[in-house]
Amino acid sequence: MPELTLVDAIHQALDEELARDERVILLGQDIGARGGVFRATQGLLEKYGEKRVIDSPLAEASLVGVAIGAALAGQRPVCEIQFADALQAAFNQIVNEATRISYRSAGEWSVPLVIRAPYGGGVSGGLYHSQSVESFFAHVPGLKVVIPSNPRDAKGLLKSAVRDPGPVLFLEPKKGYRTIKGDVPEGDFTVPIGPARISRAGQQISVMAYGLMHHYCLQAAEALASENIDAEVIDLRTLYPIDQETILASVRKTGRALIVHEDNLTLGYGAEVAALIAQEAFSNLDAPIHRLAAPDVPAMPFGQAEQDWFMLNPEKIAAAIRELANY
């Protein structure tokens, strides 16, 4: 199996889906000649032509609106929003339109739309290019929210997203684009949207995360093995709908739960997971449920020192796991 970077796996999925289904089209700013701000679409304009790889104006609301129209007209559009921070500009189209058309039309219409957007910090992107926006969207029934943590899942989940009959928000950890590498099967395969994955089996504590933080949690858990701390790590992968079974089975086994995300703490995704565990696995708990997340400040700071303070890393995660394991 060839080793690919995260962004190469995404490129491969897009390329193969464009080849597989002629209804698939790509829309986004600079995705054509430029190949995308992170080069996820490099060479696809030359290969599939400007009717299928479409450069759009700098207007996220109209970009998503056009894509919704194309989806209703039978296409399979995949939008690229350059940075997840700009999804807010398309919030109305995504939430009020794309996610509700099927419900509003009693299933008569559907919007098979994928919106890809790189999210997260650690790349000195400052306030406008570092946000983690998953919680805004995971709150909306009708919209699937997917975040891969490794190249294999990125390819398999993106293919599932393209083939899904409804709208899927596909968030990509931008710091991991070239830093996270892994084996990816060649050719066509899918990873189903929905199930989480136990990426490291353990007995003592359940650590749940997604995207870049999952990558860091695995490193932290491996480092702690030498301290006889046996952590189970779960890659949530799909935030909405949530995989209750995998989460609850793990916590029922370990009795301890830590949820880690790069987004800030208050009303972040960890709150939902914690509430689920508290309600459904209360009698299995051996320690308070912990959340580890970014501080509640308005946005990612630009200065390096402040960015380091804001961002989690494997050391901070290891400290949190250690503390909870010793409770």
Next chain:
Amino acid sequence: MPTNVIMPQLGESVMEGTLSKWLKQEGERVNEFEPLMEVNTDKVDTEIPAPASGILLKWLVTEGTTVKAGTVLAIIGQASDGASLDTSTPAPVAAPTPPPAPSAKRDLGFISPVVAKMADEHKLDLQLIPGTGQGGRITKRDVLDYLEKMTVGVAPAPVALPAPVPAPTPAPTPTPIAQSPTRSVQSSILSSSATEDSFIPVVGMRKSIAEHMVKSEHTAPHVTTVMEADLSRVLTHLDAHKEQFARDGVTLTLTAYFVSATVAALKAVPIVNSQWADDKIILKREVNMGMAVALDEGLIVPVIKNADGKSLLGLAREINDLAKRARAKALKPDEVSGGTFTITNHGVSGSLVATPIINQPQTGILGVGIMQKRVVVINDAIAIRPMAYISLTFDHRILDGAVADKFLMTVKKALESWA
């Protein structure tokens, strides 16, 4: 209200300790701050004072057991707290686990939902389960460990088992020693040894020394160089200043001279005061002199911090103090760490020459042999002089023979030219 005696954290990096000795029996009255038990860690041995006055109702940990900081070790309370406490027939302390059933009620602290559920399902008395969680609380794992031991304990002893199937060959009768299955490794060691053998548990200081020695031997290529020093001038100085030092309350010994001469040599050849760090050699700015002190149960190395800033009087005073407190087990963890070089005065037990093991992560260790009057040739005349062999064992990754000899020669010269 009974008080829990909790294993304290005895230093910043000290996470566990071994209960070496109970100083109070169960049922005995103790006063607050009175020494209750001896604990040793990989750094120091120390006494743990009673946190409250009252009666020592129950030992929860037996001697020789290693526990994490925060573990409840004993319960102190009033006689009424343990109405059924029978002090006339204390249970013999046998295997380290499970602990004897405390008849006094201890404060269990927070009981988590899963522990409560398991206690209910298995009809467990939580008072019987030792807690290893935060503040001594009982964790799920503690309950699982307890259940596992219960299962083992309830199983009938092998001797009582009727043979279910006739053995095809006349097998030897099963060993009558009833060992729990989890002890099978230990039992095989026991059965393979002569019955007269006894065992010393490797814990605390012994364990720590063993680990450090093996690590050092595996880390640094050791080389030893030996010279001989004439201590005439040092002895003359010692005799002349002994009383003057005594007036300041300080016993002047040869060790102070060896430390002083070694400090001078470290200043003259600073590469010896260093540490290997794979891609670089760290030259230490501070000169912190470790001084090996033999104890009945092992060896400890208290450290004279910033030894280069101290006069002979200051060094002698600190040597007196550290050696005395080392023997009284009253050293603090910080006083046995941070050394940059070590001296071992192996001559005190009669040794002429020795090749000690380097105290990692240091670069060298100076050994001092016994002082003896020996015949030496000076200016082609035979003379009788107080001589001692001094040796430098060094890490050949950092030092080569010539530099090591230069250092040792500086020590020798400093001793021989003392004024």
